[in-house]
Amino acid sequence: MHNLRRNTAFTLLQAVEGAPTLSNLSRLAAESANRLALIKPLIPRPLQGLVQAGPLEEGSWCLLVPNSAAAAKLRQMAPSLIEVLRARGHAVEKLRIKILSHPGAMGGRR
Template sequence: MNRRFNPVSLQQAAQDSPTLASLAARARDAIERLQAVQELIPPELRPAVQAGPVEGGTWCLLVQGSAAAAKLRQLVPLLQTRLKSRGWDDVTLRIKVLARC
């Protein structure tokens, strides 16, 4: 089938490609993790925090600004406890400050 002339949705493309399907599953996992800990993050910091990649047992949280990252680092034990209670065992959290453009 020639897809050049038959457009498909992103969802269909991801289902047809093992690589894209794996990437989509990893993205969903990261978003689900952020949703699990969202209420533990102070409301004023939530817009500055994004779900980053999950690699092995390490999950990266992407944060805008070093002050927000410092506060988030204080919450790491609490966030890890929540993740463990939701089924993500032995998660190492990494906080990464996003560069300003």
């Protein structure tokens, strides 16, 4: 018997939407990016290009930064950033700031 094979091409978006776990991860990543877009104008200009949207969990959101100085500044700003997010309808109880462990992770110099 010949094994029949369907030659149907799928886009990445179709594959993601067809898999519930991938679809949920895609939705969370988009939501995280949307939140960063909301607060980015509040972040000091020199840091704006360094901050990345991180994992989003129920009630908690994480921002990724390359160094401790950036992390310290964002930690100072956390209450006002949370306030803005809440005002826009996002249920954020905690904003976590994580320093990326290796310098090349954000395209920085070594």
